[in-house]
Amino acid sequence: MPEVDITKLSPRQIPSVSYTIQNMWISISAMTFAMASFFFTLCVVLPLSMTRFFIPIDKLSMPETETKKAVLIIGASRGIGFNILKQYIDEPDTAIVATSRSIETVRSMAIELGDTVADLRCAELDLSGTRKQVSEAIKSLDRQYGPFSHVYEVSGISNHVKDHGVWGLDITGEMISVNVAGTVASVLSMYDLMKGRGYGKICVVGSIAGLYSPANMISYASTKAFVNNFCTSLRILAAPTGVDVITVQPGFIDTRMTKHMRNQGSTVPGTEFGEPEGLAEQMKAAMEDGGRGIVNWPVRQGVVAYGLQAMNPSS
Ligand SMILES: NC(=O)c1ccc[n+]([C@@H]2O[C@H](COP(=O)([O-])OP(=O)(O)OC[C@H]3O[C@@H](n4cnc5c(N)ncnc54)[C@H](OP(=O)(O)O)[C@@H]3O)[C@@H](O)[C@H]2O)c1
Incomplete structure (x- = not known):
């Protein structure tokens, strides 16, 4: 050539x-x-938001007959998902189901955690399975450990996970399978169950990369643009059913995913990487307190990414 x-x-x-x-x-x-x-x-909106100081806000939209909080975390073995898990382990009357692609990984994480106040269970859930497999797995977990009141869909893969990972048909297909098809199958299966019960909270992790679509992340950013759009629209469609949907658009967070990116010579300064604990706290606050459709964190990076959307197409 x-x-x-x-x-x-x-x-x-x-x-x-x-x-x-x-x-x-x-x-x-x-x-x-x-x-x-x-x-x-x-x-x-600002005057309306101030009324929250004066009126009591329901912590949970659960019916009074349900006394136990049941939290499903998809992708809890490490990184952001693991830090969400840590937000709930000291809560009494809470059941947590932590899943990951392989049961060994999630089990060894649970062993490392030791005893927890919350009732912690581990399960395998591979989002790269077929739509039917993912949907059946979600329904089966809900039957066994639910009904789930909270679901966090955190799992995702990027170009940076494999050392020689560039992009092309295979890597793009893998990312569509996990980040798009697997995410949609798990989120909609859970949404259908929650809709039937008239309550529930779903939190899904997209990315700021899906807002401004950096060309060097072509496949990853495109899958995350889908997640961002899908979940912000689902929030509106789900509102009348009693199900709350929150989209998370993290910036650069210090996890396995970005460690690979840095090893590959990323020029993003080390100070820009936020701690996953900080993001997990924001995600939990949005789930528990409501009133927030999108979680951007670190906030400064989210603000810049939204601003970049205003750049015209030839820039
Ligand atoms: N880190 C960042 O800067 C950043 C920024 C924006 C968005 N995000 C998003 O945040 C989410 C979590 O990322 P992270 O940084 O915490 O990454 P991470 O440390 O690599 O963790 C990824 C998680 O996804 C799970 N996973 C991977 N493939 C899976 C599959 N096929 N089925 C089920 N689970 C699978 C992993 O399970 P195993 O341990 O079993 O592999 C692990 O629990 C991802 O959706 C990512 O796109 C991250």
């Missing part, structure tokens, strides 16, 4: 005048909606 010098701009790549003007209109439109949104938030 002939080598292409990407530093040289071909005349074909210079944007046309009509395309450039279209992009300027897009920028004007983005500024107009951003201003309208800012003033609506300032004048309507």
